[in-house]
Amino acid sequence: MSVRDLLSPFIAWKHLFREPVSIRDPFNREASERYRGFHQNDVEKCIGCGTCEAICQNGAIDMVIVEGVEGIKTRPGDSGLRPRIDYGRCCWCALCVDVCMTSSLTMSNAYKWVENDPDKFRYIPGVDKKEWDNVKQGYHRPDGHRLNAPERIEMPELEPAERIDSFVEIVGGYSVEQARLEADRCVTCGICVATCPTHMPIPEYISAVRDGDYERGLKLLYDSNPFSQICGKVCTRRCETTCAASHEGDPIAIRWLKRHITEQVPYEKYRDIIGGPLPATGKKIAIIGAGPAGMTAAFDLARKGHEVSVYEARSHAGGMTRYGIPEYRLPFETIQREIDLIVSMGVEMHYDTRVGTDIQMQQLQQDNDAVLLAIGLWLGRGTRIPGADHPHVYKAIDLLRRIRDGEQLEAPKSMVVIGGGNVAMDIARSVARLQKQQQGEINVTLTALEDKAHFLADPVEIKESIEEEINIIDSRGPQECVSDDQGKLVGLRSWKVLSIFDDQHRFAPTYDESDEQLHPGEWIVEAIGQMSDVSLLGDALTEKLEWDRGRLQVDDDGHTSEPWLWAAGDCVKGPDIVSAVATGHSVATSIEAMFEQKEAQNA
Amino acid sequence: MQTLISQLQTRFQLSEFILQRDNLAFVTVTREQLRPLLLHLRDKEGFTHLVLLTAVDWIEDNIFQLTYLLGDRTAGCDIGVRLMLPRDVASMDSIHDLWPTAATYQRELREMFGIDFPESPRVDEDFILEGWTDLPPYRRDFDTLKYSQESYVDRLGRETKDPAAYMKLKLYPDEDNDG
Numbered sequence: 001m002s003v004r005d006l007l008s009p010f011i012a013w014k015h016l017f018r019e020p021v022s023i024r025d026p027f028n029r030e031a032s033e034r035y036r037g038f039h040q041n042d043v044e045k046c047i048g049c050g051t052c053e054a055i056c057q058n059g060a061i062d063m064v065i066v067e068g069v070e071g072i073k074t075r076p077g078d079s080g081l082r083p084r085i086d087y088g089r090c091c092w093c094a095l096c097v098d099v100c101m102t103s104s105l106t107m108s109n110a111y112k113w114v115e116n117d118p119d120k121f122r123y124i125p126g127v128d129k130k131e132w133d134n135v136k137q138g139y140h141r142p143d144g145h146r147l148n149a150p151e152r153i154e155m156p157e158l159e160p161a162e163r164i165d166s167f168v169e170i171v172g173g174y175s176v177e178q179a180r181l182e183a184d185r186c187v188t189c190g191i192c193v194a195t196c197p198t199h200m201p202i203p204e205y206i207s208a209v210r211d212g213d214y215e216r217g218l219k220l221l222y223d224s225n226p227f228s229q230i231c232g233k234v235c236t237r238r239c240e241t242t243c244a245a246s247h248e249g250d251p252i253a254i255r256w257l258k259r260h261i262t263e264q265v266p267y268e269k270y271r272d273i274i275g276g277p278l279p280a281t282g283k284k285i286a287i288i289g290a291g292p293a294g295m296t297a298a299f300d301l302a303r304k305g306h307e308v309s310v311y312e313a314r315s316h317a318g319g320m321t322r323y324g325i326p327e328y329r330l331p332f333e334t335i336q337r338e339i340d341l342i343v344s345m346g347v348e349m350h351y352d353t354r355v356g357t358d359i360q361m362q363q364l365q366q367d368n369d370a371v372l373l374a375i376g377l378w379l380g381r382g383t384r385i386p387g388a389d390h391p392h393v394y395k396a397i398d399l400l401r402r403i404r405d406g407e408q409l410e411a412p413k414s415m416v417v418i419g420g421g422n423v424a425m426d427i428a429r430s431v432a433r434l435q436k437q438q439q440g441e442i443n444v445t446l447t448a449l450e451d452k453a454h455f456l457a458d459p460v461e462i463k464e465s466i467e468e469e470i471n472i473i474d475s476r477g478p479q480e481c482v483s484d485d486q487g488k489l490v491g492l493r494s495w496k497v498l499s500i501f502d503d504q505h506r507f508a509p510t511y512d513e514s515d516e517q518l519h520p521g522e523w524i525v526e527a528i529g530q531m532s533d534v535s536l537l538g539d540a541l542t543e544k545l546e547w548d549r550g551r552l553q554v555d556d557d558g559h560t561s562e563p564w565l566w567a568a569g570d571c572v573k574g575p576d577i578v579s580a581v582a583t584g585h586s587v588a589t590s591i592e593a594m595f596e597q598k599e600a601q602n603a
Numbered sequence: 604m605q606t607l608i609s610q611l612q613t614r615f616q617l618s619e620f621i622l623q624r625d626n627l628a629f630v631t632v633t634r635e636q637l638r639p640l641l642l643h644l645r646d647k648e649g650f651t652h653l654v655l656l657t658a659v660d661w662i663e664d665n666i667f668q669l670t671y672l673l674g675d676r677t678a679g680c681d682i683g684v685r686l687m688l689p690r691d692v693a694s695m696d697s698i699h700d701l702w703p704t705a706a707t708y709q710r711e712l713r714e715m716f717g718i719d720f721p722e723s724p725r726v727d728e729d730f731i732l733e734g735w736t737d738l739p740p741y742r743r744d745f746d747t748l749k750y751s752q753e754s755y756v757d758r759l760g761r762e763t764k765d766p767a768a769y770m771k772l773k774l775y776p777d778e779d780n781d782g
Contacts, residue, residue: 074774
């Protein structure tokens with residue numbers, strides 16, 4: 001036995017006088033700064049996408065209806081549901097916080113909660129008030145820590161120098177690998193579906209891309225949209241504006257993924273995958289106008305086995321997609337493939353047949369069980385400013401149609417476009433291409449009432465226009481189309497816009513008259529909106545129908561006040577392809593319902 | 604660290620090191636290289652501490668990755684030695700004789716990933732998952748949610764709504780999704 005062994009018990013005694021390392025009151029101990037405690041949810045930031053529920057590996061989260069709470073409402077981009085957490089199952093892993101698409105869901109560092117009733121340990125954070133609601137400490141997703149990539153996979157596109165002297169398509173399309181990476185960013189919450197006018201099953205077809213099951217994807221597309229190839233290229237993609245991923249990153253490239261599916265399936269297989277028409281019913285429908293609305297209705301009704309005849313004033317089908325959208329955005333071939341597919345369902349096409357001239361409405365009414373008016377918006381609106389009656393002042397829609405029709409236009413040396421929407425960009429960019437081809441240089445000025453931040457055009461269109469040397473001058477009010485002494489058009493005189501709308505939000509622009517400019521142009525093109533040419537209806541029918549401020553009035557199903565006549569597309573809904581598809585579907589459903597009703601009455 | 608890495612590379616013919624920070628580097632080795640390298644690092648280079656032994660399931664590549672993290676306490680730097688194992692023959696030589704604590708890590712890996720370390724003390728005994736009969740739970744093909752739902756009963760009154768279906772009900776109940 002050593003001396004040390006003898007002394008050691010006494011050495012231990014010295015600890016008696018030390019500061020204790022244990023905690024005197026463990027029940028009131030403050031949790032560490034980033035402790036993962038009870039959840040908090042900023043319910044106004046939350047969009048109810050349910051991604052927290054989907055990721056929870058313990059099945060601890062339910063998406064529940066919350067009513068009567070300010071800031072929570074079911075609306076485009078917000079389901080109105082909010083997560084409720086069952087702490088009997090939660091394991092505090094914080095995956096729900098890490099994946100939250102808006103960062104609304106966080107965790108406080110509160111960890112103490114005593115109740116006798118076990119059901120109390122299930123609550124809706126942010127709705128059921130708790131004392132830790134405003135606690136700052138706790139777990140928040142650290143900056144830069146993301147479970148899904150915030151940035152969109154870039155779409156291969158032609159560079160401005162490569163594309164400006166031709167009408168070759170700009171966008172290249174995703175490779176399989178790129179599409180899968182982009183599809184992987186989608187959390188398949190489905191918040192976007194309500195925003196799509198025709199409610200395409202977006203999460204399902206994006207899942208098909210992820211699985212590489214393109215035939216399933218194509219079936220999903222064509223069950224809801226017979227213009228899927230076209231929409232895959234030029235849809236206004238409102239869905240992307242409500243995409244859950246857009247809150248903290250780029251929205252999913254929904255349009256490009258749709259395009260990708262249509263590009264991956266060989267066209268010869270389309271018809272088999274989509275399926276052919278049902279047996280003939282003997283019912284007859286006449287459709288006036290072969291644009292997206294008319295052809296969608298034709299597709300739906302022909303597949304039901306009805307006899308569908310489409311009357312088209314022009315030589316080709318496609319409507320505004322064929323004659324309004326420039327080829328660099330939408331090649332003819334894409335349109336033709338779409339139309340051929342629809343026609344293959346047994347639709348009879350009458351091209352170069354103008355109703356009102358070549359055949360009368362009355363005749364169509366007599367020969368058919370239903371008639372659909374899908375005549376689009378083909379009359380350009382004018383500014384009616386002084387000098388606008390000059391022969392070199394054009395309507396954008398007329399020029400676009402002439403270019404698309406293959407007419408060899410001789411481009412002016414300089415041109416001014418009035419308008420800030422997509423049609424204005426289309427004509428500016430089309431004429432810029434002609435100038436480049438014919439003269440080697442571009443001289444196009446685009447003026448609009450709005451400031452750039454409020455342009456109606458797609459931001460991508462504006463970006464690409466600038467890349468293509470279009471001179472965009474915002475906040476300019478057109479005053480006069482100015483001609484010289486010889487009557488030659490020299491340009492557009494404009495004033496600076498101070499405001500566009502009055503207090504009651506009525507259109508009443510005000511100008512700073514001292515800020516005057518002359519934008520030089522041999523041509524001036526008005527691109528400020530379109531209206532329908534309804535002259536085909538004839539006086540008697542026009543008199544009988546109900547109108548709403550110049551627009552044909554229809555009910556929710558597109559039914560006019562005449563029992564045999566429906567209307568769909570741009571002429572009732574305003575210009576938008578996918579909305580036209582949606583109205584095409586709803587008139588087809590309505591016409592079908594009328595047939596069924598009649599059959600029930602006859603039985 | 605850079606000098607050490609160069610020396611190790613010459614001596615053991617190792618692949619590229621990944622220098623994560625000034626005081627942290629990773630290298631991937633073969634099964635034959637592992638033991639001599641660990642011994643050399645422990646006995647000659649001052650990496651006396653086995654900080655941890657852990658695994659990653661690279662299920663897409665059919666591989667388990669083992670990471671032996673060694674620490675030099677005096678110099679304050681760490682080296683991670685990585686080793687790739689075929690996932691379907693998940694067995695590795697034990698290093699409990701180099702560091703006794705390795706036995707505990709190896710027992711944990713046996714339980715959580717199903718990676719065997721023959722001759723490691725008590726490697727087949729339950730570690731924390733007493734009476735576990737399912738797939739090892741850290742394997743990525745283990746369905747945590749399914750296990751949770753089968754093992755634990757929901758309290759009464761649980762119900763949930765699908766966001767897209769609920770939005771249809773509230774915003775466009777009369778329209779067909781499929782045209």
